[in-house]
Structure formats: structure tokens, C-alpha cells
Amino acid sequence: MSIKVGINGYGTIGKRVADAVAKQKDMKLVGVTAHSYSFNTEVAKQKGYKIFTTDGDEDFKLNGINPDGNLKNLLEQVDIIVDATPRKIGKENIEKFYKQKKVKAIVQGGEKHEAIGTSFVAQCNYNEALNKEYARVVSCNTTGLCRTLNALNKFDITSVHATMIRRGADPWDIYHGPINAIVPVLEMPSHHGPDVQSVLPKCQIFTTALSVPSTLMHLHSVIADVRKKVNVDDVIGVLNNTTRVRVVRNAEHLRSTAEIMEFARDLGRLRGDMPEICVWKEAIGTVSNGYNKLLYMQAVHQESDVIPENVDCIRAMMGFKDSDKSIKMTNETFGIK
Amino acid sequence: MSIKVGINGYGTIGKRVADAVAKQKDMKLVGVTAHSYSFNTEVAKQKGYKIFTTDGDEDFKLNGINPDGNLKNLLEQVDIIVDATPRKIGKENIEKFYKQKKVKAIVQGGEKHEAIGTSFVAQCNYNEALNKEYARVVSCNTTGLCRTLNALNKFDITSVHATMIRRGADPWDIYHGPINAIVPVLEMPSHHGPDVQSVLPKCQIFTTALSVPSTLMHLHSVIADVRKKVNVDDVIGVLNNTTRVRVVRNAEHLRSTAEIMEFARDLGRLRGDMPEICVWKEAIGTVSNGYNKLLYMQAVHQESDVIPENVDCIRAMMGFKDSDKSIKMTNETFGIK
Numbered sequence: 001m002s003i004k005v006g007i008n009g010y011g012t013i014g015k016r017v018a019d020a021v022a023k024q025k026d027m028k029l030v031g032v033t034a035h036s037y038s039f040n041t042e043v044a045k046q047k048g049y050k051i052f053t054t055d056g057d058e059d060f061k062l063n064g065i066n067p068d069g070n071l072k073n074l075l076e077q078v079d080i081i082v083d084a085t086p087r088k089i090g091k092e093n094i095e096k097f098y099k100q101k102k103v104k105a106i107v108q109g110g111e112k113h114e115a116i117g118t119s120f121v122a123q124c125n126y127n128e129a130l131n132k133e134y135a136r137v138v139s140c141n142t143t144g145l146c147r148t149l150n151a152l153n154k155f156d157i158t159s160v161h162a163t164m165i166r167r168g169a170d171p172w173d174i175y176h177g178p179i180n181a182i183v184p185v186l187e188m189p190s191h192h193g194p195d196v197q198s199v200l201p202k203c204q205i206f207t208t209a210l211s212v213p214s215t216l217m218h219l220h221s222v223i224a225d226v227r228k229k230v231n232v233d234d235v236i237g238v239l240n241n242t243t244r245v246r247v248v249r250n251a252e253h254l255r256s257t258a259e260i261m262e263f264a265r266d267l268g269r270l271r272g273d274m275p276e277i278c279v280w281k282e283a284i285g286t287v288s289n290g291y292n293k294l295l296y297m298q299a300v301h302q303e304s305d306v307i308p309e310n311v312d313c314i315r316a317m318m319g320f321k322d323s324d325k326s327i328k329m330t331n332e333t334f335g336i337k
Numbered sequence: 338m339s340i341k342v343g344i345n346g347y348g349t350i351g352k353r354v355a356d357a358v359a360k361q362k363d364m365k366l367v368g369v370t371a372h373s374y375s376f377n378t379e380v381a382k383q384k385g386y387k388i389f390t391t392d393g394d395e396d397f398k399l400n401g402i403n404p405d406g407n408l409k410n411l412l413e414q415v416d417i418i419v420d421a422t423p424r425k426i427g428k429e430n431i432e433k434f435y436k437q438k439k440v441k442a443i444v445q446g447g448e449k450h451e452a453i454g455t456s457f458v459a460q461c462n463y464n465e466a467l468n469k470e471y472a473r474v475v476s477c478n479t480t481g482l483c484r485t486l487n488a489l490n491k492f493d494i495t496s497v498h499a500t501m502i503r504r505g506a507d508p509w510d511i512y513h514g515p516i517n518a519i520v521p522v523l524e525m526p527s528h529h530g531p532d533v534q535s536v537l538p539k540c541q542i543f544t545t546a547l548s549v550p551s552t553l554m555h556l557h558s559v560i561a562d563v564r565k566k567v568n569v570d571d572v573i574g575v576l577n578n579t580t581r582v583r584v585v586r587n588a589e590h591l592r593s594t595a596e597i598m599e600f601a602r603d604l605g606r607l608r609g610d611m612p613e614i615c616v617w618k619e620a621i622g623t624v625s626n627g628y629n630k631l632l633y634m635q636a637v638h639q640e641s642d643v644i645p646e647n648v649d650c651i652r653a654m655m656g657f658k659d660s661d662k663s664i665k666m667t668n669e670t671f672g673i674k
Contacts, residue, residue, distance in 0.1 A: 182553075210502060
């Protein structure tokens with residue numbers, strides 16, 4: 001029996017989760033919601049997805065789309081809803097709609113951990129979401145930090161300092177900047193540290209963040225104090241054996257976020273996405289002269305790294321117990337090795 | 338008696354040091370060198386600076402400038418030369434020209450510390466350059482780190498992690514990128530840490546760096562472990578009492594590197610320069626729950642922060658012993674409080 005999944009909100013995350021759910025053999029995409037007509041819903045129509053409305057049908061009908069109902073109609077047909085609405089709306093939707101219809105719901109990283117109780121990164125804490133009514137897939141940055149820090153904790157991390165160099169806007173976004181400035185996030189330490197702890201509670205991490213004029217990916221500069229002696233080859237070995245992490249090399253001319261994105265396009269990934277966290281081999285370093293430090297830099301594709309997490313979170317919440325199998329099934333549909 | 342100063346190399350740094358020297362009451366700008374005609378030498382001519390050539394006179398004569406001689410002629414007329422030529426050329430020039438002519442020389446941060454022996458940031462180690470034949474004014478990034486870390490060591494810093502988010506190119510530079518990527522420096526830790534130690538040998542600092550699509554300023558994200566208890570107001574107090582450091586505030590809409598640059602232009606600074614290191618008040622943070630951490634972010638104007646350092650370094654090398662007085666004299670000519 002397929003898991004019946006609905007998607008509420010059809011933007012950057014929602015449309016990707018819809019495509020990912022549609023590819024899972026054990027899931028059925030019942031439909032997606034949209035508040036207004038756009039190229040996004042036009043593509044959804046071409047793909048044959050059912051479209052449910054949140055703000056009335058008129059705009060859709062004017063543009064040749066006959067909606068299949070509204071959000072409440074969608075909720076009546078699904079086991080679980082993936083809420084990909086803007087920040088803070090997810091929590092409101094739980095109270096206003098999902099509880100009433102007794103539908104399980106996944107919200108995104110814009111919601112607060114405390115409001116949901118369970119924060120999720122599949123390879124870190126899959127079991128915590130087992131059979132839960134509500135869970136939160138953490139943000140792209142938090143997902144990226146959790147994937148690598150969880151794996152590298154093999155070297156017994158005592159404390160982490162990370163700086164998040166954030167892309168200023170998504171590639172399609174004409175509203176945000178900066179065009180030619182560096183903009184610090186005026187929050188020290190930043191919220192990313194506590195957010196990592198919502199998944200990895202024992203991780204002592206302190207973060208800062210800033211925005212730059214780039215649209216492609218975030219970049220994280222991470223310095224960790226570790227107890228165990230560590231060398232670069234060991235780190236590469238661990239990361240090569242970590243799912244959803246990719247070690248990229250300057251030697252193959254993957255020198256920057258731009259070249260990584262071009263690589264994803266060349267691989268034929270849908271939308272040119274790169275859901276794996278990319279760690280530069282040549283940007284892994286260690287210090288061992290009296291100190292025991294591990295340094296690395298990683299690129300995070302803000303549009304896509306959380307998509308496989310949403311898929312696995314659906315399975316966990318629906319009671320599928322084998323996390324390794326879920327991750328493997330999901331990875332195969334993304335072309336992740 | 339004025340100190341007779343020559344400038345070898347008339348690019349981003351050279352032209353600014355020339356203007357700064359010309360403003361000092363105890364110095365005389367004898368002249369500058371250039372390898373070819375450009376708008377830079379055209380402005381030098383308009384300012385009445387003598388122009389000496391390094392690669393022949395022809396290009397200048399074709400463009401209406403009659404050079405005043407060559408580099409050797411300039412060296413015969415000066416007490417000290419400020420070498421602002423590209424990386425590695427400064428050290429070669431010492432061997433090829435300055436030693437022979439027995440002229441003192443300052444080189445820039447592109448040269449290696451080991452090759453020169455003395456690295457200089459006025460407020461940190463003025464006395465080390467006293468009467469020296471050769472000294473090195475460290476790079477813009479190292480100058481920025483040294484100014485604030487030297488002051489904040491009041492809180493007994495045990496270890497520093499800093500990430501340098503570097504502007505991809507200077508505002509006039511049409512040759513370099515990136516336009517839309519984040520480019521890690523594949524050197525972990527980066528050379529900036531050891532370079533800080535060439536001025537502050539006891540500072541335990543580990544750094545990483547990357548380039549972004551911005552031309553205005555560098556930004557440093559700094560996390561320091563400190564022994565003494567520290568709160569944000571104490572940090573602001575120390576920085577407000579530190580010369581060549583400016584605490585800027587979100588409250589005055591100095592939210593980003595772009596707004597700081599606009600502020601410098603509004604202040605009427607020559608070329609819109611901001612030689613002070615700008616620390617955002619709202620990006621100063623502390624942690625004290627079991628840890629004792631000090632976090633801050635600062636903006637560094639890569640084109641200008643080393644200019645007052647060159648001026649003070651001239652005085653130190655010429656035997657002027659009062660560092661505070663030199664810094665004050667220099668600051669007044671820049672409009673630095």
C-alpha cells in the first residue's frame with residue numbers, strides 16, 4: 001500500500017519534494033496546493049499533478065487550470081502532508097488544518113524546533129521521527145552541518161566554530177540582494193548552532209553567518225577541536241563513506257560553488273540540483289602542534305539538500321523502521337551513490 | 338628637516354601612500370615611479386608629483402608627460418622608499434636597487450616576513466621598526482586582525498579562529514572574479530594566521546579564507562576563546578578606545594560593507610577610503626555558559642587600511658621614537674579621530 005502524500009506550498013522546496021515523492025515506489029503524490037497561478041503550477045499541470053487551491057480558484061481558471069479542490073479536500077485524501085509554506089505558516093497550518101483533519105505533517109526549517117518537538121536529518125536521527133504526528137526537517141544550513149559533523153564526530157569533536165557564508169538570494173529571486181556587499185547577520189552567535197543541537201544535542205557548536213552576492217550555494221567554513229589525532233586522509237575516508245556527502249576535488253576543477261553547480265547540470269540532475277553536501281578535498285586541513293584541530297569547507301545547495309530528508313521523514317513518520325533502507329531507496333531516485 | 342620619501346609603484350597602494358606622505362608636515366614626497374602611462378600617472382601629474390620611470394620614458398612622452406628621471410635617479414634623492422610593487426618584486430628590488438643605493442625601504446604584505454625580518458602594525462609593534470633599514474607593512478587582512486586582536490587581548494585571548502570573507506576584486510579591477518560564486522582558498526589553515534604572528538607572536542590563531550563576488554571590503558568573522566570574563570559593553574569600550582578601529586552600528590544604518598563605503602564617501606574621505614577597521618556593534622557577541630568566548634565581525638577596506646601604517650613605518654625607520662605621537666600626526670591627516 002502506497003503512502004498517500006500531499007504537498008502544501010509549491011515553491012522552491014514544495015515543487016522539489018513533489019517531484020521526489022512522485023518518484024518513490026512506496027508513495028503516491030495525491031496533489032499539491034498553490035495560492036496562485038504561475039510557471040510553477042503550469043509545470044505541475046504538465047506533469048499531471050493534481051492542483052488544490054488555498055486562496056480560491058479564479059486566478060487558476062483564468063489561466064486554463066481547473067483546480068481539483070482546496071486544501072481541505074486534499075487533506076481528506078492523504079496520510080501525510082509536507083508543508084513547504086513560508087516561515088511560521090507551517091506551525092499555524094498544524095493548528096488550523098492538520099490537527100482537525102488528523103493528518104500527519106512535516107514542516108520545514110523555518111519553523112521553530114520547540115514548536116514541533118522533533119527535528120530531523122535522516123542519517124543522524126531517523127528513529128526520532130518514527131510514527132510521530134509532526135516533525136520538522138531542518139534548514140539547508142543545519143542539514144549540511146549535521147551531515148558532516150555527525151560523521152566526523154568519529155574523531156571525538158569537543159567544540160566547533162563554523163561561519164556560514166550564505167548566498168544572498170536563490171537563482172530565480174529578483175527581490176533580494178546584495179549585489180555588491182557583504183552583509184553580516186547581526187546575531188552572535190547565530191541561531192544555526194542551537195539548530196544543529198536540535199538534531200545533535202551533544203554537539204558544542206558556535207556559529208556566525210553573513211550574506212554575499214551569489215545565488216548558487218552556501219559555503220561553510222568549519223573549525224573543530226577534536227580529541228583524537230586526525231589526519232587529512234582519515235577525514236577523506238570518513239566523508240567518502242558518508243551518505244549524502246560528496247568529496248569534490250580541485251584536481252577535477254571543482255574549484256568553486258559555480259563549478260559544482262555546472263557539474264550537477266552535466267550529471268543530468270533535475271533542475272541541476274546537488275542534494276549532497278560537497279566538501280573540498282583540498283580545503284580539508286588539520287593542526288596537531290599542541291592543538292588538535294580539524295578544518296574543512298563545504299558547499300550546501302540551499303534549494304535541494306533537504307529534499308531527500310523530506311522523503312525519509314515521510315517514511316519514518318509512517319512507521320517504516322529501517323533507516324538505512326529508506327535512505328538507500330531515496331538516494332536511488334536522486335541518483336545519489 | 339623633512340624626511341625625503343619616494344614611492345616605487347603607483348597602483349592601489351602606491352598612489353594612496355604618495356598622497357598620504359604629501360600631507361605629512363615632517364615629510365617631503367620626492368616623487369613616484371610608474372612603468373607606464375595611465376589615468377593614475379595623469380592624476381599624479383595634475384597633483385604636481387614628480388614621475389620617475391621604471392620601463393623607459395616613451396609611453397609617457399607620447400602621452401604628454403616628461404618624466405623626471407628613472408628609479409635610480411629617484412633613489413639618489415630620497416632617504417627612504419616605499420615599495421608598492423606587485424608581490425615578490427619588493428624583495429627583488431631590495432637586492433637589485435635599494436641596497437646598492439643605501440636607501441631604506443618599506444615593502445608591502447605580499448612579501449614574506451622571513452625575507453624582511455620586521456613586520457609592522459603601528460599600534461602593535463611600532464618600536465620594532467625603529468631605525469631599521471627594511472621593514473614590511475603587513476597585508477590589509479593581517480593589519481585588520483592585528484589591530485583588534487591586539488586591543489582585545491585585554492581579555493586574555495587563548496586561541497582565535499577567524500574566517501576571512503575576501504572581496505573578489507578591487508572596484509577598478511575588470512580582470513578578476515568571481516561574478517556569482519563563492520571560491521574557497523584551498524589552504525587550511527590559511528597563511529593569515531602565521532602572518533598575524535609575524536606581528537603578534539604570542540597570538541594562537543587559526544584562519545581560513547574564501548573569495549566572494551564583491552569589490553568593496555573584506556569581512557572577518559572572528560571567534561576567540563578568552564580567559565577573562567567578557568561582556569559586550571566591555572568589548573565596545575575597548576574598541577572605542579582603540580585607534581584606527583571604528584565601532585559602527587546597525588542603528589545608524591551601517592548594516593553592510595556597502596553602507597560603510599557610502600559613509601566614507603559622505604565623510605569626504607579622499608577616494609571614499611575607510612582606513613579604520615569597522616566592527617559592527619550588533620555583531621559583537623559573547624558566550625559564557627561553561628565556555629568563555631568572544632565573537633565579532635569586522636570590515637576591512639582592502640585599499641586603504643595599510644596606508645597610515647606605511648606613514649608611521651617611515652617615521653619609525655627614520656628614528657622617530659614616539660609611536661603615539663606618530664600615530665596621532667598620521668591620523669590627523671586622514672581625518673581619523
